[in-house]
Amino acid sequence: QMSNTQTPFCKKMAEYLQEKAKKARFHTVITTGNVRRKWEVTCRTKGGFGSSTGVMTHKVTLGHESDNTCSCSCNKPKLLHKPCSHVLAACAKIKLDSTSYVSMFYLKDRVLNA
Template identity: 50%
Template sequence: MTTNFAEVYNFVLRGNRALPLTAVVEAVFHGTLRYFRERHELAKKHIADNHNTPYCSRAMEYMAKKIEKANKHTVKLIGNQERRYEVQLPTDGFGSTNEVKTHEVKIGTEFYPTCECTCNKPKFLHLPCSHVLVACDQIELDAISFVSPYYLKEAVLKHGQVR
C-alpha cells in the first residue's frame, strides 16, 4: 500500500497514455477507485489478522527494521538537564577515511513526548529513526508513542474507504 498519489496515478495510467483524453480521465477515475477499494480491503484484513498491533503493516515493518538497526548503535548521554544523547553508528571498517558517524538525539518529557534527531527522519517521516529507538531504549521509553496517528490501522481504514 502506498499513499503517494503520483505512484497511484502512474500505475493507473500505465497502458492508457495513447487513448483519447476522455478515456484517460475515465481510466484514471476507475483505476483510482479500484486502488482505494483494494487498500480498504487490505486494511480491513490487517485489522482482523493483527489485533495486538495498533499500527498498519507498513509502519510495523518499518519499526522492525529500525529496531534491528538500532541494536548495532552505541549511545551515550550528553545532556544533564535535557534528555540528549549522542548515537554512534557502526563503521564498515573499509578504507582509510573510516570516520565514526554520530547523530544527536533529543527526547522530550513524559508529559510532552517529542523526539528530534540530526538525521531529521522523525520530522520528515513522522516515524522514529533507529537513533531515537536506541535512545528510548536507554530510558526505557516506548518509542511507539513517536509514531504518527496517521499510521494507525483505523486511520488507514478510514482514509482508504471509497464511498
C-alpha cells in the same frame, strides 16, 4: 494486520519499526543531558569507499511521550513523522516505549479511513 490487536499500526509501519529496532541494537548511546533528555548516538556507516565509511554520531532529543516529539540530527523524524533507528536506540537505553513517537497518521484506523 487490521485484526491483530498486538500493534496499533498498519503493516508497513510495524515492519518499519521492526527493521529499525534491529538496526538500533548496533548503535552506541551516550547520555549528554539527562534532564533535557538528550543523547549522542554513534553508529557505523554502510560499507563503501571514500569518505562515506567510518562512524557517524547523531544528536537525539526526546520530548515527553504525551506530545510525541522527538528530534535527531538525521532529520528523519521531522521529515517522515516516524522515529529513526537513532531515536529507537535512545528509547531502548532508558527503556521507553518508542511507539509514542510514531505519528498518528500511521494508526490502523487512520489508514483504513484514508
